[in-house]
Structures are given as C-alpha cells and as structure tokens.
Amino acid sequence: MKISETHKVPLLEKPIRLQEYGVGIFNTVSTKSSLKKAIKKGLLLVNRTVASTALFIKGNETIELLESEKEINAKKFIFPLEILFEDDYLAIIHKPSGILVSGNSFATIDNALTQNLQKSLQIDSVRPRPVHRLDYPTSGLLLIxxxxxxxxxxxxxxxxxxxxxxYHAISIGKMKKAGEINISIDSKNAFTSYELTNTVTSERFGYLNLVSLKPKTGRKHQLRKHLLAIGNPILGDKEYYINDLILKGKGLYLHASSLEFIHPFTKERIFITKELPSKFNKIFPL
Known part of the structure; x- marks a missing residue:
C-alpha cells in the first residue's frame, strides 16, 4: 500500500496514547472514531511499524497513514487556488466567482483546500475549513x-x-458620497457602511458607482439586500434587482477585497488585500 500522509511528532512534554494524539493530524482520518478504525485496520505506521491502539507517542516519531481502499478509489477535486497568506494555523485564499465555498456539491472550495494548503504541524491540526462564507457569484478573500x-x-x-x-461593488443609480445602511434582514439587525469611490455615467443604467462596503454584521446576502434597499442594486445581481436594470452574462460585481485582524496566536496584525477583478477595471480603469 502507498503512504497517504506523513506526520512528524514534535517534542512532547509527556507521552500520550496514539489514538488521542492522532486525532486531527491527518486529513482523511480527522475524528477519533475514524482514527481508531484506521489503527485497527493496520493503516497507521509509527517508525515504519504497524501501530496498535495501546501505543504511546513520546516525541520525534514518524507517523504514516497508508491509503485505504476507499481513499484509493475516491475522486479528488483538483482546483488550483491562489494562496495569499498561510502559516501553521490559518490561511487566506482567493475565491473566484462562480464556485461554492462549501455544501453537498463536489466542486467546492472546501473540497479543494487539502490539495492547495500545507498540512499544519500543530497537535490539533484538522482538515482545513472555511470559517466564513462568500456567495457563489462573489469573488475575493476567504479565511481558512x-x-x-x-x-x-x-x-x-x-x-x-x-x-x-x-468589499468593493459596482452599484447602479445615483448615490450619496457616503452613508450607513441600518435595515434589518430576516428580523435581525444588519448594518453596513459605504463610501463612494468613483462614478461614471451610463447610457443604459444612468450611473454606475464603484463603492467600498464595510459590513458590521454578517447576514445572508447582506450587502446585496442593503444596496437594493436604498435603490442602488449591485450590477449583475440576478436575485436582488430593479426591473429592466439586469446585466446578464457578466456575473455579479461584488468582490471581497481586504481582511484585517490580529492573528489569534502570533498576535501580529494581518492585513491582506486582493485587487479588483478585470471586469471592474473595464468600467473603472486603473
């Protein structure tokens, strides 16, 4: 059998049973029950020797996971992703428009992560997971x-x-230079601030605006609903629109352009930006 994944054990303060230490160190057996099954099937090697559930890990061992028959036959979603930041704890990737973040579909960002990111060496390493969502038609930064x-x-x-x-969006219609939108969504408080960056006249739409958006809450479709609510729907939106102002075939003009936060473990300030898609630049040239 081929080796599926390898893990090098760091120095440990005290010995720990393999079936406890090994939880989350491999992508394909991330839970305690799946790890125990893999050990019982003889799929875990410690220093090239088949391991048992009674084995204690002391430090500096090499743990190898053999491919199971199910894994050999499993279809993998190969989808190259642009990685803008990555360390042992988290990553920030660029999500293209037109792909789901997660869900029951095979073609999702979630299913592509293990093919693109380095395995964490931390003891509580798990299969990489998105920690927030971006809509299917929205592009931009996604935190993992x-x-x-x-x-x-x-x-x-x-x-x-x-x-x-x-976020940056291109909205339709005349807008104020800046403003705040405080309109409930699904009976929950929702707040967005916006600032107009540029405006051009349009024969079809009257005005098109490049606008930066800062959501203070995270309701579903919040930015799209809020801009429609003030009479300035996002260009290309097929769900939240004004009649006769639908642009087809170009996708949604909404982009998650920056993320800023204090790293919860290294305590460094993380500030990552991603330039606007080329379709934005055709309307608002750089």
Whole structure:
C-alpha cells in the first residue's frame, strides 16, 4: 500500500496514547472514531511499524497513514487556488466567482483546500475549513482555519466583530458620497457602511458607482439586500434587482477585497488585500 500522509511528532512534554494524539493530524482520518478504525485496520505506521491502539507517542516519531481502499478509489477535486497568506494555523485564499465555498456539491472550495494548503504541524491540526462564507457569484478573500483551536478562535473574532472586512461593488443609480445602511434582514439587525469611490455615467443604467462596503454584521446576502434597499442594486445581481436594470452574462460585481485582524496566536496584525477583478477595471480603469 502507498503512504497517504506523513506526520512528524514534535517534542512532547509527556507521552500520550496514539489514538488521542492522532486525532486531527491527518486529513482523511480527522475524528477519533475514524482514527481508531484506521489503527485497527493496520493503516497507521509509527517508525515504519504497524501501530496498535495501546501505543504511546513520546516525541520525534514518524507517523504514516497508508491509503485505504476507499481513499484509493475516491475522486479528488483538483482546483488550483491562489494562496495569499498561510502559516501553521490559518490561511487566506482567493475565491473566484462562480464556485461554492462549501455544501453537498463536489466542486467546492472546501473540497479543494487539502490539495492547495500545507498540512499544519500543530497537535490539533484538522482538515482545513472555511470559517466564513462568500456567495457563489462573489469573488475575493476567504479565511481558512487549519487547526481546531484556530477555527474556534477565528469564529470568536467574527462573533466579537474584530475582523474588518472590506468589499468593493459596482452599484447602479445615483448615490450619496457616503452613508450607513441600518435595515434589518430576516428580523435581525444588519448594518453596513459605504463610501463612494468613483462614478461614471451610463447610457443604459444612468450611473454606475464603484463603492467600498464595510459590513458590521454578517447576514445572508447582506450587502446585496442593503444596496437594493436604498435603490442602488449591485450590477449583475440576478436575485436582488430593479426591473429592466439586469446585466446578464457578466456575473455579479461584488468582490471581497481586504481582511484585517490580529492573528489569534502570533498576535501580529494581518492585513491582506486582493485587487479588483478585470471586469471592474473595464468600467473603472486603473
């Protein structure tokens, strides 16, 4: 059998049973029950020797996971992603428009992560997971957790509203230079601030605006609903639109352009930006 994944054990303060230490260190057996099954099937090697559930890990061992028959036959989603930041705890990737972040579909960002990111060497390493969402037609920055503790910590940052997200959109119609939108969504408070960056006249749409958006809450489709609510829907939106002002075939002009937060483990300030898609530049040249 081929080796599927390899893990080098760091120095440990005290020995720990393999079936406890090994939880989350491999992508394909990330839970305690799946790890135990793999050990019983003889799929785990420690220093090239088949391991048992009674084995204790002391430090500096090499743990190897053999391919299971199911894994050999499994179809992998190969989809190259642009990685803008990555360390042992988290990553920030660029999500293209026209692909789901997660869900029951095979072709998702979630299913492409293990093919693109380095395996974390932390003890609580898990299969990389997105910690927030971007709509199918939206492009831009997506934050990924690579360990149990980082996923928990990043979710806490979102709950405490200490992650600053900026989006850019092209909206339709005349707009004020800046404003705040405080309109409930699904009976929940929702707040967005915006600032106009540029405006051009359009024969078909009257005015097109390049606008930066800062959501303070994270309701579903918040930016799209809020801009429609003030009479300035996003160009290319087929769900939240004004009759006769639908642009077809170009996609949604909404882009997650920056993320800023304090790294929950290294405590460094993370500020990542991603330039606007080329279709934006055709309307608002650089």
């Amino acid at each position: 957790g690579k360990t149990k503790s980082s996923i928990i910590a990043l979710n806490k940052l979102f709950e405490n509203k200490t992650i600053q997200k900026t």
